[in-house]
Amino acid sequence: MKLRDKVVVVTGSGGGIGAACARRFAAEGAKVVVTDKDPDGVEEVARSIGSVGSVGDITSEDTVHAVAELARRTYGEIDVWFSNAGYTGPHQGGSIGDDGLWDLSWRLHVMSHVYAVREVLPAMLERGDGYLIQTASVVALAMHPDKAAYTVTKHAALSFSEWLAATHRPNGIKVSCFCPGPMLTPMLLSEGFPADHPALRGAATPQEVAERLVGAIDAEQFLIVDSSTGPDSLRGKAADYEKWVEGMAFAVER
C-alpha cells in the first residue's frame, strides 16, 4: 500500500519508533494521527508534522475509540492502524513478575490490538480494503531471557496477527506483524546497557526502522523483520526443539 493520502493511526507515536514512523509516514504524504500516553510527546510530534494528536492510555477501549473518532472527524475513514505501543518492564533477572506487570503486558501487547481491530475492521471489510499492523518483536520468534511477561505477550501478539492475516486477507485486508530486533529508542536505552554491550551492537536507529517500514508496507509483507535472527530461531526450533531450548538457556544470577 502506498501511504500517500492515507489516514494512518500510529499508537505509541509520542516517542521511539512510533514517533519516527509518524514523521516518516507524514513525509510520505499520509495523514497521521499521533497518540500516546505521554502528552509532551504527542504535542511535539503532532506539531512537527502539522497533524492532530490524542493523549491517552491505549490499553483502554475508550481511548482506542476516542482516537479513531478523532481520526474520522479530522481526516475521514482510517486506512491504516499501526498498533505499536509497548512496554518491557524493569530488569527482572529471572523473576516471574507480579500480576500488575502481566496484566499490563497483556492489555498493551494484545488487548490494545484487539480493541483497534474491533474499532476499524468493520468499515475496512465494507470497503474491502485497509491495513492492520501490529508491533511484536524478534522476541516473539525467539524469547527475551530476562522478561517472561514481555516474551509471552509478544508471542500472543504475533499469534493474533497470524490469525488476522489468515482470516481477513482473503477479504482484502492487509496485515503485517513487525518483529524487529534491538532499536535505539528510549525503551532500549533505558535498560542501562554499557555502550559496548552486544544488545546495542547493530541496533537500528528509529529513522532506519521507519524507512524499512515504509518499504514493507508498500510490499504488503506479513512478517517484517530486520535480520535473520528471528527466522533462524524459528528454523532452529522446528529442526531440533531440545537444542533450541538449550540454546536459549541463560544463567540467572541469584
Ligand SMILES: NC(=O)c1ccc[n+]([C@@H]2O[C@H](COP(=O)([O-])OP(=O)(O)OC[C@H]3O[C@@H](n4cnc5c(N)ncnc54)[C@H](O)[C@@H]3O)[C@@H](O)[C@H]2O)c1
Ligand atoms: N526498542 C527495541 O529494541 C524494541 C525491539 C523489539 C520490539 N520493540 C517494540 O517496538 C514498539 C515500540 O517500542 P519503542 O522502542 O519505540 O519504545 P519506546 O518506549 O521508546 O516508545 C514506546 C511509546 O509507547 C508509549 N506507550 C507505552 N505504553 C502506552 C500506553 N499504555 N498507552 C499509550 N502509549 C503508551 C510510550 O509513552 C512511548 O512513547 C514496542 O511495541 C516494543 O515492544 C522495541
